[in-house]
Amino acid sequence: MKKNIIYQLLPRLFSNQNTTNKFAGTLAQNGCGKFNDINDVALKSIKDFGATHVWYTGVLENATQTVYDGLPADDPAVVKGVAGSPYAVKDYYDVNPDYAVNVKQRMKEFEDLINRTHRHNMKVIMDFVPNHVARGYRSDVRPKGIQDLGEGDDTNVAFSTKNNFYYIPGQPFKGPKGTTTLKENPAKVTGSGSTTASPDVNDWYETVKLNYGLDVFHGESKHFDPIPSTWNKMLDILLFWSQKGIDGFRCDMAQMVPPEFWKWAIQRVREKHPQMYFLAEIYEEHKYRDYISAGFDSLYDKNGMYDHLRKLMEGHGSAYDVRNVWQGLEGISSNMLRFLETHDEQRITSQFFATDAFTAVPSMLVTATLSDGPYLLYFGQEIGVEATEPEGFSGADGRTTIFDYWGLKDWQAFLNAGKYDTQKLSERQKSLRHFYSSLNHFVLGSEAVKSGKFWDLQYVNDNGQSEGYNAHRLYSYLRFSDNQKLLFVVNFSKEEEYNFVLKTGKDALQAMKFDAQSNVSLTQVFPTSSSQKLNGNLVEGIRTSLKPLSVVVYQLS
Structure with a gap:
């Protein structure tokens, strides 16, 4: 009997004890958490809290404005924030140098974190970002014999299954921030699927879309025979990380990649790693069953359970909606991942949401126990972390930034100089954390909830x-x-x-x-x-x- 409780954390923020918090500050000014900071003390606290899995968010090297020896900064015109978006991947075969104490040993430091997590009897989930990459993508550490994305593309044609990217022949890329040193001519199609050479500032302008054999210029017609070039290259990436000992992939915007690819790739990964866990970020309910059939263990239940529980937490909506959700998911409820916070959603305590962390108590019980499917907790949710300040790129939007270097002051009270304890928390925070921890252990000890x-x-x-x-x-x-x-x-x-x-x-x-x-x-x-x-x-x-x-x-x- 399994009941996965996934604890999501962003290393950049999770262990950062720097309190400077300069708006849009640099790493040197605002600090950054490291892989090594997530030590045995930290992992014991997560395990004792009741987590079965840890999702390390933003492990892959992403486009950034920070310079390292041998790793130049990216053009600010195509970077969101100073630290950059974890979902604008610059090298699928490398890890974020921000998280390393010794940048040249950054991969080993991540491998050590995987091993430490396993020693604490928890499994490791990392992001796989299959739909798009940073505009400046280039792998400089890919294994010998592996061809880079875009290498060998015919840039004179808009679409070909031999190409990894889509092109807009005759038009250079022009970003919303004006001039750029990026020499992208012809322009590539933007990560959102936008087929303009001049994407909007509200678009995913910093990314380019990968080509899985869907012709985006002609109604996404399918061209899967022969196998498109991108399929094989992305399978290589999945197998590379699987061999590092990770236990699962959280697949970013999985719904934007055809289920035919997922079925093909997941089957091949599981031939070598039978227990590999695949979690899909997906929002289109009519696609749920297609992606489960393709091999995904779990799918986001955002548009259903999250949205309706959020309404109840805000003081409107109806408990009847909860019934409507499970009825609509008949037969696949155990495949749905439920949550009240993630890096994409607003903090419960924010002025844009419920404002009071204890408003979540009834919704969290439902989230955790309505089915035998998994649920997720985002670090800081358990003490009511607020998101009141504009940290940088995203401004004051009720979310904890994923784009900037920052220190979460209320979370730093729990960090307590690396003790990861409750000594400096308020009584209210202690009470909230006790609720979450008690709920996790109640779930793990309950046969009726698990199965x-x-x-x-x-x-x-x-x-x-x-x-x-x-x-x-x-x-x-x-x-x-x-x-x-x-x-x-x-x-x-x-x-x-x-x-x-x-x-x-x-x-x-x-x-x-x-x-x-x-x-x-x-x-x-x-x-x-x-x-x-x-x-x-x-x-x-x-x-x-x-x-x-x-x-x-x-x-x-």
Whole structure:
């Protein structure tokens, strides 16, 4: 029985103890976390927190304005931020020199981090960015015999399956920042798929799109026979990193790469690395099943569960929407990765979202326990990290920057000079972290959550069937196995305490092999701050109450 709990961290920020925080500051001014900083103390804290996997975000070398010996800076006209976007990869075969203590030993320092993580019985996930690369992409450390991307391309044609890029013949690239030293003539198609030589400032202008055999100039018609050149080159990259001992790939914007490639590539990776985990960033729900069929273990559940839980956390929306999500994912719910924060989403505590970290409590319980699929926590979420200051490129947008060098002051209290402990946290932060940690360990110790069946209880409690039950703000469900029966109830309301009757219905009791005529004992097992016990007939209903933004899990017997 597996239940993956993925802990996402950005090394640049995770261990940075520099407090200067100059707007758009350099590495020398604002500092940067290192692979070596994620030491045994740090990893023990993550393991003790309950994580099973660590996603090291932004490991690959990206376009940057920072200069290193032998590694020149990129043209600022095609770099977002000073540090640069982790998703504008400059060399698929290299790691970010920012993260190395000894830049010449940067690959070994990452390999050591992989080994340290494994020693703490956690698995390693890294980004694979298949759709686009930095405009200045050039691999200078690729293995002998490996041909670089774009090498051998016929730049006189817009599209060819022998080319790795798409071209706009006769037109040089002109970026939104004006003049550039980048000699890109003809211009390449931008990472978003924009077929103009002059992409907009709001476009992915710093990247170029890779060609997987879809003709973007003619309705993305498919040309997969013979196998396009890019397929083989990207497979080489996947196998290169697989041999380093990583355990999984988080595949950036996987939906922009055809499922035919993924099926072909994933099969070949798993021939050599059978347990390799593939996670797809995907937002188009009508494509979900195609990408699962292609071999992905997990897909982002952003447009479904995240979006609807966010509405509830903001004080609108309805708990009915949660039911609609799982109904729409019938048969693939266990393939969905759920989360409330990632590097792309706004921090829960930001002024653009919920403002109060404890608003997440009911939504986080649902995120973690509604199915046996994985869930993700973004570093700092567990102490309510805020995103209130404009750090650089992205400004004050409610997100923690991925483009700039920065130190997260509230997170640095947890770093505590490398102790990774709670001594300097406020009581409120300690309480929040305790909730998250307790939830992780409750999930890992629960057979019903990890592999049990799911049963929605809204239908037997809404529409006035249960006195006092507000089905727009309360949500209830069962998770059960042969050895464990659990009843979950959450209150999404920020203001209302509900005193209500709760029912499971006769069918649910029979599914759990209970006598529908008998009384059932309910013993609270989460949160453990209370040991509430109830007793009664769940067909007729049992009266209980829930305070605002609170949750309860009962074990039934």
